[in-house]
Amino acid sequence: MLLLQGLVLGILVGGMYALMASGLTLIFGVMRLINIAHAAVIIFASYLSWQLVLSLGIDPLISIVILVVVFFIGGALLQKYVLSALIDKDLSLALLATLGVANVLEGMEGALWTSSFHSINTPYAENTYQFGEIFVPEIRIITFAASVILLGGLYVLLNHSNLGRAIRATTQNRGVAQLVGVNVNRITMIAFGIGIAVAAAAGPLMGMYYPFYPNSHWGWIGKLMAIVVLGGLGSFRGTLLAALVLGIAEQVAILYIPANWAAMVFFVFLFAVLIVRPQGFFGHVARESL
Amino acid sequence: MSSNQLLEGLIPIAEGASRSLHVRDVDKSFGGVRALQSCTFDVSARKITALIGPNGSGKTTAFNCISGFYVPDRGAVMLGDRKISGWSPSRIVHQRVARTFQITRVFKRMSVLENMVVPVRRTGLKAMFWDGIQGHERARAERLLEFVGLSHFIDSEAGHLSFGQQKLLELAAALMAEPEIMLLDEPSGGLNPIMIDRLAGYIRELNQLGVTFLIVEHNMGFVMRLADDVVVLHQGSVISHGRPAEVRADPAVLEAYLGN
Amino acid sequence: MSARRVLAIAWPVLPLVILVALPFNGLNGYLLALLYYTFTYAAMSVGWNIIGGYTGYISLANLGFFGLGSYVAGLMLTHLGWPILLTSPLVGIICALVAAAIGWVALRTRGPSFVIVTLAFTFIVQFLALNLKGITGGSAGLYLPLLTMDPLLLGDLFYYYMLGVLVLAIAVAIGIRRSRFGLGLIAIREDEGKAEGSGVNTSLFKIVAFMISAWFAAVAGAIHAQYLNYVDPDLAFELIIMLYMIVMTLLGSRGTVWGPVLGAFLLFPLQESLVYWVPPAIAGEVHLALLGVVLVLVARFMPNGLLVTVQNLIGRPPPPRWEPVPVVAGEPTPARAGRDE
Numbered sequence: 001m002l003l004l005q006g007l008v009l010g011i012l013v014g015g016m017y018a019l020m021a022s023g024l025t026l027i028f029g030v031m032r033l034i035n036i037a038h039a040a041v042i043i044f045a046s047y048l049s050w051q052l053v054l055s056l057g058i059d060p061l062i063s064i065v066i067l068v069v070v071f072f073i074g075g076a077l078l079q080k081y082v083l084s085a086l087i088d089k090d091l092s093l094a095l096l097a098t099l100g101v102a103n104v105l106e107g108m109e110g111a112l113w114t115s116s117f118h119s120i121n122t123p124y125a126e127n128t129y130q131f132g133e134i135f136v137p138e139i140r141i142i143t144f145a146a147s148v149i150l151l152g153g154l155y156v157l158l159n160h161s162n163l164g165r166a167i168r169a170t171t172q173n174r175g176v177a178q179l180v181g182v183n184v185n186r187i188t189m190i191a192f193g194i195g196i197a198v199a200a201a202a203g204p205l206m207g208m209y210y211p212f213y214p215n216s217h218w219g220w221i222g223k224l225m226a227i228v229v230l231g232g233l234g235s236f237r238g239t240l241l242a243a244l245v246l247g248i249a250e251q252v253a254i255l256y257i258p259a260n261w262a263a264m265v266f267f268v269f270l271f272a273v274l275i276v277r278p279q280g281f282f283g284h285v286a287r288e289s290l
Numbered sequence: 291m292s293s294n295q296l297l298e299g300l301i302p303i304a305e306g307a308s309r310s311l312h313v314r315d316v317d318k319s320f321g322g323v324r325a326l327q328s329c330t331f332d333v334s335a336r337k338i339t340a341l342i343g344p345n346g347s348g349k350t351t352a353f354n355c356i357s358g359f360y361v362p363d364r365g366a367v368m369l370g371d372r373k374i375s376g377w378s379p380s381r382i383v384h385q386r387v388a389r390t391f392q393i394t395r396v397f398k399r400m401s402v403l404e405n406m407v408v409p410v411r412r413t414g415l416k417a418m419f420w421d422g423i424q425g426h427e428r429a430r431a432e433r434l435l436e437f438v439g440l441s442h443f444i445d446s447e448a449g450h451l452s453f454g455q456q457k458l459l460e461l462a463a464a465l466m467a468e469p470e471i472m473l474l475d476e477p478s479g480g481l482n483p484i485m486i487d488r489l490a491g492y493i494r495e496l497n498q499l500g501v502t503f504l505i506v507e508h509n510m511g512f513v514m515r516l517a518d519d520v521v522v523l524h525q526g527s528v529i530s531h532g533r534p535a536e537v538r539a540d541p542a543v544l545e546a547y548l549g550n
Numbered sequence: 551m552s553a554r555r556v557l558a559i560a561w562p563v564l565p566l567v568i569l570v571a572l573p574f575n576g577l578n579g580y581l582l583a584l585l586y587y588t589f590t591y592a593a594m595s596v597g598w599n600i601i602g603g604y605t606g607y608i609s610l611a612n613l614g615f616f617g618l619g620s621y622v623a624g625l626m627l628t629h630l631g632w633p634i635l636l637t638s639p640l641v642g643i644i645c646a647l648v649a650a651a652i653g654w655v656a657l658r659t660r661g662p663s664f665v666i667v668t669l670a671f672t673f674i675v676q677f678l679a680l681n682l683k684g685i686t687g688g689s690a691g692l693y694l695p696l697l698t699m700d701p702l703l704l705g706d707l708f709y710y711y712m713l714g715v716l717v718l719a720i721a722v723a724i725g726i727r728r729s730r731f732g733l734g735l736i737a738i739r740e741d742e743g744k745a746e747g748s749g750v751n752t753s754l755f756k757i758v759a760f761m762i763s764a765w766f767a768a769v770a771g772a773i774h775a776q777y778l779n780y781v782d783p784d785l786a787f788e789l790i791i792m793l794y795m796i797v798m799t800l801l802g803s804r805g806t807v808w809g810p811v812l813g814a815f816l817l818f819p820l821q822e823s824l825v826y827w828v829p830p831a832i833a834g835e836v837h838l839a840l841l842g843v844v845l846v847l848v849a850r851f852m853p854n855g856l857l858v859t860v861q862n863l864i865g866r867p868p869p870p871r872w873e874p875v876p877v878v879a880g881e882p883t884p885a886r887a888g889r890d891e
């Protein structure tokens with residue numbers, strides 16, 4: 001049944017969407033910052049993974065390990081030397097800085113790899129499995145599985161480790177966290193690094209899934225923002241749920257309308273949420289910062 | 291020149307035209323925390339009403355519900371016979387209800403004069419764009435600054451003022467909106483006794499002109515000297531109200547404060 | 551009036567006179583075009599500054615309005631025959647109304663929803679331009695009829711038109727800055743809650759500021775469509791336009807009248823001259839990356855912008871804005887205290 005196909009594919013892609021968006025929500029949580037460069041980081045990681053496949057024959061799934069480490073360091077450095085000074089002064093400046101970073105990445109990609117479409121092709125993921133009447137491409141299962149593993153790791157980190165506890169405390173109430181001894185500046189730096197690392201992890205997966213080119217991050221950042229707003233800015237659970245909902249909505253829509261129009265589903269939800277319930281699924285209605 | 295002469299004409303409040311504030315059965319919760327429960331009290335026109343209660347009793351929440359910063363979950367806030375709960379704060383200010391904040395808020399990077407001129411009395415197109423900041427706005431600001439003794443600082447950056455001076459600036463700026471009702475959130479907080487007396491004097495003078503006051507306070511001496519009526523909040527509800535002497539003797543009030 | 555005050559008011563007149571006179575001295579086509587682009591960017595930056603600089607709300611929608619303005623103007627021309635040079639103000643108004651709708655969704659609250667919505671808006675408009683092929687011609691674009699006019703004078707025409715738009719933008723910015731509306735916008739940036747509690751209708755003010763900025767972006771887009779005689783989804787929504795607007799404003803000094811103008815006149819010719827040093831194949835990408843780097847550096851190390859930083863360095867106090875204006879005879883005045891402090 002067609003609808004069931006949409007549902008299954010929706011869940012599979014939703015898992016990857018959740019991975020892509022989880023870093024964004026984490027960063028918002030600790031810094032109250034919308035990281036406009038988030039999708040650009042994902043795409044950049046896709047390009048690097050593509051290059052690693054080409055030059056060193058490294059499997060994209062394996063490259064995730066390398067990229068996570070590299071991007072964690074890069075992210076933490078960016079936060080420490082650029083963003084942290086801006087967050088205190090004026091959040092809009094930090095936002096503009098991320099806009100700048102997004103364009104730097106896009107420019108670099110275009111210069112290094114031209115503006116043509118790229119995609120990461122893996123010889124082992126060419127099959128399509130059939131379950132009853134539902135066709136599931138192998139690649140989607142693999143990316144889903146990888147996403148779930150990474151998200152699981154992130155979940156464990158956030159909820160069952162000291163670091164995670166410190167991050168959650170900083171997210172909920174920075175001032176109080178500081179009072180109880182959390183080094184909020186260091187935690188923020190680490191959390192941002194993690195957010196960027198998670199984005200980088202999603203890069204190779206996304207690259208195996210969809211073709212990409214330097215400008216494509218603009219389409220993606222819009223979708224990711226729709227996901228985190230729907231889920232509730234700063235809520236990890238919310239992001240997971242919203243990613244699944246939107247993934248399903250998109251895949252079901254694809255059954256009836258052309259694929260590129262199906263992406264508009266994200267924005268329909270975005271505007272609907274902002275009008276009807278701005279805090280999304282699990283966002284808290286902040287006691288208005290008066 | 292006496293302060294009363296200074297204030298003459300600044301805050302036109304005709305006899306008998308004042309409205310009272312009525313808080314009716316207001317509930318307000320945040321997540322699981324019930325800040326206000328069936329909170330009901332009146333702020334009589336032309337009187338000074340004090341809102342007191344132990345920490346966490348919901349005083350500032352009530353304040354925010356009245357001034358439009360929170361919307362009550364249930365119940366209503368009435369100004370005269372109009373329901374104002376649910377209105378935006380700026381709309382309530384246009385009804386001539388002005389407020390100050392618990393933690394003194396001035397526009398630190400603007401000059402004192404600019405701080406004075408921000409408050410808006412009406413939003414017609416002409417007032418917004420054409421009039422600009424005309425002579426009588428500045429003259430009005432100057433008189434109010436003189437009333438609170440800040441004339442000397444008129445072009446200073448507001449952030450450079452001392453804490454007490456910023457509090458007075460906040461008060462003077464609130465007066466620019468020609469308020470009929472003033473909501474003061476812990477006005478004496480952090481002030482030395484001399485300043486507190488000065489502040490009490492200003493409040494009394496304004497009250498004599500007809501301005502209604504609702505004052506949230508912790509400083510009992512300040513409250514008891516100044517207030518005509520006292521409302522006591524405890525855990526989000528009113529547990530006592532009346533003249534200061536009555537409330538002070540009310541055993542329920544003592545228990546609320548000591549029992550915590 | 552003191553000589554200093556006269557100078558303070560009149561100083562822009564000289565550069566304006568020079569700019570008006572330049573084409574008469576046989577300015578070559580390249581410089582005419584360069585200045586046309588600079589005027590366009592300056593006008594858009596001044597417009598962006600009204601929402602992004604004065605209120606502090608970062609709009610990523612102005613690119614969307616630029617493109618939307620291009621398309622609306624182009625379609626009016628091809629379907630109704632209305633000349634763009636005449637319809638551009640109307641196109642601006644149409645886009646301003648769209649801005650009002652967006653503002654109603656995103657500006658009634660505080661928080662990051664505005665950035666998100668404006669980004670989504672720009673993406674959506676570009677998407678529609680690309681995919682509503684029946685109306686917009688899709689990726690093939692719209693070809694616009696050429697202006698019936700001596701081709702030699704075309705460069706002059708667009709030069710003066712955009713110079714006029716720039717002058718208008720600056721006049722509007724000055725008017726806003728001196729008005730209670732402008733003071734309210736700045737109050738919103740400084741402390742929105744306090745502004746709201748002072749009676750400033752923050753939602754309305756933000757929406758109006760957004761509408762004004764949209765008007766200028768749309769007019770620029772409309773004129774540019776006629777300039778190129780062509781509208782297409784890639785050119786009309788080229789990201790670098792958005793980046794230029796923001797960097798010019800920030801570099802010049804956001805929240806000031808002349809900052810964005812300064813930023814535009816500095817940055818655009820500079821970036822254009824880079825073309826000589828960069829292999830053409832990647833010129834566009836290098837531009838983008840470089841602008842991005844400039845944005846990060848300016849945000850991090852000179853967030854006040856050039857104008858304000860220089861003014862602080864030379865110790866020049868900001869000009870007095872609230873001069874007592876002589877009251878018109880017959881208007882009632884409250885009695886003055888007349889006492890020295």
